[in-house]
Amino acid sequence: MSLSTPNTSPFPPSAPTDLTAVEVRTGSVTLGWTAARPGCCAVVGYDITYYQAFDDVIYSAAVGNVTGTTITNYLQPGRQYSFRVTARDSLGHRSASTDTLTVVTPVTDTGPDTTPPSAPRNLTVGGVTASTATLSWSPSTDDVGVLGYQVYRFDGWFTSTLVATVPGTTYTVALPPPTPLRNLYYVRARDAAGNVSIASDTVTLPTTSTPTPPPPSTCRVTYRNQSEWQGGFVATVTVRNTGTAPIDGWTVTFAFPGDQQVTSGWNAVLAQTGAGVTARDVDWNRVLAPDGSATFGVQGRWNADDAPPTGFSLNGAVCAVD
Structure with a gap:
């Protein structure tokens, strides 16, 4: 008669697999996964760790021998969270974790649109x-x-x-x-x-280095309000190449000192972020010959202040201002 030897293997359970989000709501995430395989001993439960994106606080939850659970603690609407699950056995061995699952909670559970856009x-x-x-x-x-x-x-x-x-x-x-x-x-x-x-x-992003003297200006900008009324304005901007070499492709940047907002323009592609405005050539006027110029127009609205800009750059280089 032979006696069986107890299994005293130190091997932990295998990692759970196929971690998915079964349901994502404003204040809860229901997770599901495929059970871990036992190593030396029976699997008795699972540990979930999770954290909000771009934060250093990690939360945890423990459940029994199940293949899913709903997490509610510390979850808020419109936030990104990452989850991982590990298995533990009756002797306290822990498995490797699942792959990380990342979700974003909706801002409402009842509105007509609860689906977030895809990630950029x-x-x-x-x-x-x-x-x-x-x-x-x-x-x-x-x-x-x-x-x-x-x-x-x-x-x-x-x-x-x-x-x-x-x-x-x-x-x-x-x-x-x-x-x-x-x-x-x-x-x-x-x-x-x-x-x-x-x-x-x-x-x-790289950081700025020790400041160096700016190169001599090779451009000059003239900004003129052609017409102005309460709440609106039309202006023209002329950029001149004062250097000795042609400029093939130009981008003029400036910032409004008031609360102006661009509504339309011509002879340039205009974009505005906050007070900053970017004007790019429209191909047919992209070349500025030495002493050559291009003029573009800006139409916009204002409420409190329509003061003209005082600083302009051409392709990142500061320009003189008339």
Whole structure:
């Protein structure tokens, strides 16, 4: 007669698999997964860890030997959360975790639109100058329609700051000064109901270096209000190449000192973010020969102040102002 030897293997359970979000609501997320396989001993329960995106606080929950649960603690509407699940056995061994599951909660459970847009993709940094860089990304999709994009700065620890809300898929940002904190940027899409997407990947911006004297100005800008009335204005902007080489492709940037908002324009592609305005050539006027110029028009509205801009840049270089 032989005696069986007890299984004293130290092997933990296998990792649970197929972690999915069965239901996502404003204040709860119902998870489901495929059960772990026992190692030495029977699986007795599962541990769930989760955290809000761009935050350093991690939450946890423990359940019995089940293949799903609903998480409600610390969840808020319109936020992004990541979840992982591990199995534990009767001797306290713990498995590896599942792959991370990331979801975003809706802003309402009862409205006509509870589906968030897709996450922006391919966030990149380009157009780097001595003081600015341009973020660009691929557009998101939505079952109703994407209203715009929110650009955030993240310090690498737990503080995110909304930098801008833009209608398109680019944004030019000032380079930050050197700092011990990281300068990470990410983007979320937003729809008309207020639902926000899962965040894009993050990118790191370079920092400004020791200031160097600006190069001599090779451009001159003239801004003229052609007409003005209470609540509205029409202005023209003339940019002149005062250098000795032609400029093939131009972008003029300036900021309104008042509360002006551009409503339309001509002879340039205009965009506005906050007080900042960007005007780009329209191909047929893209070349500025030495001593050549281009004039474009701006129509807009104002409420409290229609003071003219006092500073202009051409392709990132500061221009003289008439």
